[in-house]
């Protein structure tokens with residue numbers, strides 16, 4: 248008796264995989280696994296109903312906490328890819344791990360997904376699964392299936408999917424983002440109607456301010472009230488979404504090299520990322536901020552690739568953890584015109600001295616305004632020298648003329 252675990256959503260791709268795994272790959276039994284990373288209830292209902300109709304053994308695993316923790320790690324790394332927060336990308340390794348666990352518990356010898364051969368998700372799933380001894384199966388990719396073929400096959404087999412409509416976008420939702428692609432959106436010049444949005448309202452003239460508290464770079468409270476990671480994200484998606492915060496429309500460069508037009512909604516992620524960066528701006532030194540951008544970029548890249556357990560990420564997180572020790576404090580965010588704008592920040596670790604920076608104070612401690620004079624004289628010195636050298640070919644010798652600042656000394 249051979250058994251295969253299938254990443255199952257109840258959508259067209261994964262539904263047709265159920266009979267295909269038996270017919271084409273010879274498995275005796277298929278079990279479906281749906282992992283909860285914060286999809287809406289309707290998706291679980293759909294999965295449940297379809298599984299019932301298929302007589303499929305169906306497991307639902309709750310991985311919301313784990314996923315939310317990873318999202319918060321991504322906040323500490325200011326993680327984005329080509330301008331949008333990583334949602335789908337971060338969810339995939341969490342989902343893949345959960346499915347692998349169910350597969351192993353149920354003595355499966357195979358593990359399968361319904362991803363096509365064009366996207367990133369096949370890579371992210373398989374990176375996790377190929378660590379095991381299970382046979383990794385990707386029916387849609389391996390059999391070269393098209394959506395049209397799938398729809399016909401589903402109709403012929405009387406599979407319980409509404410795959411016939413053909414006019415729907417492909418949506419991927421989790422706590423951190425809602426991604427919409429396909430259909431008319433495949434034309435980059437097509438201006439999407441507001442119908443594609445579900446989490447965000449059209450920005451109105453209304454505004455609201457909230458205060459977000461961070462502890463060592465992790466968001467912990469809003470307006471003084473503490474939340475666990477999942478509830479904090481859910482709360483902010485609702486609130487910031489009502490102000491139209493967190494929409495992205497981008498041409499995404501996928502790992503295989505294809506460009507794909509993607510639309511995203513990510514109100515909580517945008518709010519938290521903006522707030523976190525604002526707090527770093529207060530407490531980190533200029534050189535830490537500059538260097539951390541490199542670290543953050545690398546973290547983001549590994550996050551996008553679905554490789555958050557790579558040794559490099561552990562090393563990057565060592566640096567991040569060191570810097571985040573001081574990223575404790577509060578940030579005031581104003582929701583306004585579809586934006587979540589930091590308008591105030593406060594921390595006991597501020598690398599900031601109002602006294603020193605102010606226009607209104609005279610000498611503070613050992614430093615006075617005039618002390619900057621020497622720095623000002625030297626600033627741009629090499630450039631002054633270099634620019635003063637004439638390289639006119641009509642002259643034999645380059646003429647070096649040292650321009651001083653008027654010879655005040």
Ligand code: ARG
Nearest residue numbers: 335336367417418419426428
């Ligand atoms: N392209 C994005 C990524 O790789 C998300 C794709 C989500 N899938 C979807 N059907 N909308 O992270």
